[in-house]
Amino acid sequence: MAAEIIVNMTKSFPGRLVLEARFGLSIDPPAILILFGPSGSGKTTILRCLAGLERPERGLIRFGAETWFDGQLGIHATPQVRRLGCMFQDYALFPTETVAGNVAYGLAGLPPNEREARVEEALTLLQLQGVEAMKPAQLSGGQQQRVALARAIARRPQLLLLDEPLSALDTPTRARVRGELRHLLKQLAIPSVVVTHDWGEALALGDQMAVIGDGKVLQVGTPQAIFNRPKDADVARIVGIETALEGRVRESVEGLVTVEVAGVTLHALAEDGVGPDVFVCIRAEDVVLAPGSAGTTSARNQLQGRVVDISSMGALVKIGLDCGFPLSAIVTRSAVEDLRLSRDMPVTASMKAGAVHLVPRRDATPSPHDS
Amino acid sequence: MNWIAIGVTFKLAALTAMALVVIGLPIAYWVSFSRWRWKFLIESVVALPLVLPPTVLGFYILVAIGPHSPFGRLYTDIVGHPLPFTFEGLLIASVLYSLPFAVQPFAAAFDQVDHRLIETSWTLGVSRFGTFFRLILPMSVAGVVTGFVLSFAHTLGEFGVVLMVGGNIEGVTRTVSIDIYDEVQALNYAGAAKTALFLLALSYLILLAVYAMNRKVWAVWPQK
Numbered sequence: 001m002a003a004e005i006i007v008n009m010t011k012s013f014p015g016r017l018v019l020e021a022r023f024g025l026s027i028d029p030p031a032i033l034i035l036f037g038p039s040g041s042g043k044t045t046i047l048r049c050l051a052g053l054e055r056p057e058r059g060l061i062r063f064g065a066e067t068w069f070d071g072q073l074g075i076h077a078t079p080q081v082r083r084l085g086c087m088f089q090d091y092a093l094f095p096t097e098t099v100a101g102n103v104a105y106g107l108a109g110l111p112p113n114e115r116e117a118r119v120e121e122a123l124t125l126l127q128l129q130g131v132e133a134m135k136p137a138q139l140s141g142g143q144q145q146r147v148a149l150a151r152a153i154a155r156r157p158q159l160l161l162l163d164e165p166l167s168a169l170d171t172p173t174r175a176r177v178r179g180e181l182r183h184l185l186k187q188l189a190i191p192s193v194v195v196t197h198d199w200g201e202a203l204a205l206g207d208q209m210a211v212i213g214d215g216k217v218l219q220v221g222t223p224q225a226i227f228n229r230p231k232d233a234d235v236a237r238i239v240g241i242e243t244a245l246e247g248r249v250r251e252s253v254e255g256l257v258t259v260e261v262a263g264v265t266l267h268a269l270a271e272d273g274v275g276p277d278v279f280v281c282i283r284a285e286d287v288v289l290a291p292g293s294a295g296t297t298s299a300r301n302q303l304q305g306r307v308v309d310i311s312s313m314g315a316l317v318k319i320g321l322d323c324g325f326p327l328s329a330i331v332t333r334s335a336v337e338d339l340r341l342s343r344d345m346p347v348t349a350s351m352k353a354g355a356v357h358l359v360p361r362r363d364a365t366p367s368p369h370d371s
Numbered sequence: 372m373n374w375i376a377i378g379v380t381f382k383l384a385a386l387t388a389m390a391l392v393v394i395g396l397p398i399a400y401w402v403s404f405s406r407w408r409w410k411f412l413i414e415s416v417v418a419l420p421l422v423l424p425p426t427v428l429g430f431y432i433l434v435a436i437g438p439h440s441p442f443g444r445l446y447t448d449i450v451g452h453p454l455p456f457t458f459e460g461l462l463i464a465s466v467l468y469s470l471p472f473a474v475q476p477f478a479a480a481f482d483q484v485d486h487r488l489i490e491t492s493w494t495l496g497v498s499r500f501g502t503f504f505r506l507i508l509p510m511s512v513a514g515v516v517t518g519f520v521l522s523f524a525h526t527l528g529e530f531g532v533v534l535m536v537g538g539n540i541e542g543v544t545r546t547v548s549i550d551i552y553d554e555v556q557a558l559n560y561a562g563a564a565k566t567a568l569f570l571l572a573l574s575y576l577i578l579l580a581v582y583a584m585n586r587k588v589w590a591v592w593p594q595k
Contacts, residue, residue, distance in 0.1 A: 090487070
């Protein structure tokens with residue numbers, strides 16, 4: 001049996017929600033699991049239970065051969081013995097310690113020369129040379145994030161737990177750091193659980209993804225599969241993006257990128273840290289439909305296709321299209337009636353370049369930018 | 372000025388403050404971090420000396436350490452003389468009397484430490500004990516110093532408890548405040564005034580140091 005993490009637990013918060021989490025994750029080969037869900041859905045609590053900071057009421061948490069929690073036997077391993085690397089949302093850097101002090105904090109058990117070597121190694125890996133002697137308050141947000149990550153990996157944890165690792169960064173920094181983090185996680189080869197509500201992070205970092213809503217694990221699969229084929233309306237609402245396709249960047253001119261998807265050319269706005277291999281993500285709400293072939297509009301992308309599926313989602317209707325690749329659009333019920341949309345009808349789907357989002361693809365070779 | 376009384380007072384205040392760091396830190400840790408439902412019962416007991424008349428406190432301590440109590444008998448058996456009207460007895464009384472002046476600033480400082488930092492320390496494999504000494508205590512230096520200085524200053528000026536438990540033995544238990552009282556009783560106002568002014572100036576300087584240290588801008592390290 002391959003080594004894996006098994007989580008099957010229940011924890012209730014009286015008057016709020018009952019958390020029921022059931023999932024597995026491969027340790028060998030190490031995989032990265034995304035816990036994806038809106039705030040308040042319970043994803044951070046699942047992470048805290050994995051860390052041993054919260055105690056579930058019932059169930060089982062196993063890490064390979066180690067039992068971390070067993071409700072029946074009353075086993076609850078402390079955070080100290082789980083050999084974790086944790087990084088919380090606001091980094092929780094120790095204000096009284098320097099950067100080097102923070103990174104060395106968890107290494108007190110090692111002989112001094114080995115401790116120094118580990119600190120040096122972690123600082124080098126995260127490009128923090130030169131700021132060792134500074135206090136956290138003197139660093140930029142991106143540097144603080146790297147210090148927190150360096151501290152988490154310095155003790156060579158058997159499991160990395162990252163809670164919204166990029167959420168405290170401003171948007172331009174986030175896109176760049178996302179690429180760095182993806183590269184680093186791949187290089188470290190430590191099984192990781194990453195909490196996020198950002199689909200870009202989920203696609204860029206995750207091997208597996210569990211969608212969490214109201215304390216329940218609603219769907220588990222690869223991020224791409226979930227984004228393209230949400231199991232039901234709840235998952236679709238949570239993930240919010242209905243098309244994620246593998247594409248390849250052809251050229252990039254003055255901030256405008258031309259990307260090819262299944263033989264079709266799309267235009268998108270350039271994003272930092274994106275290599276040649278990308279996921280092309282389009283939110284169904286951003287797709288505008290017109291009957292037949294539309295005239296010229298300001299939208300850069302106009303695709304000829306035909307309707308393959310019409311499914312009702314309450315006041316809205318989800319239209320499945322075939323444009324050479326599958327594409328979803330969400331329109332109102334009255335729009336369906338006005339356009340007289342029906343199966344096999346030829347339509348033009350258009351979206352602005354800004355509505356076509358590019359996310360770096362994990363299995364791609366790293367671009368010169370993030371190596 | 373009665374330098375002998377001043378010497379006794381300083382020795383008592385310094386030892387009391389040091390004992391309170393040792394005793395007060397674990398109590399404050401418990402007060403700050405315990406999630407026990409009935410915690411307020413203990414918190415109230417710790418705060419009692421703030422409101423209790425010193426004579427009441429002194430009376431109970433006198434009875435508790437006296438030769439008729441189990442503790443008093445045990446002490447007499449081991450040391451050979453009873454505790455009341457000795458410097459050691461006075462020290463025990465002072466520690467109890469100044470307990471809230473140490474525990475409350477300590478606990479307030481511990482409360483200020485972000486719990487996420489403490490949890491992060493645990494996830495880095497550092498025990499609760501280690502986390503206290505490596506994270507919580509360094510982040511609470513200002514509060515610990517405040518508690519030390521306040522209990523020192525409070526002991527300097529105590530009167531009722533000293534009189535009840537220590538008596539008035541020159542060079543052993545006669546403290547500055549009792550000396551002032553004696554001078555006034557003897558109508559030696561000039562002597563009392565000198566000692567009183569000395570105590571006033573000293574107390575003011577100590578409080579000045581405490582307030583200056585607790586000013587955010589002068590904190591020992593930059594805070595966010």
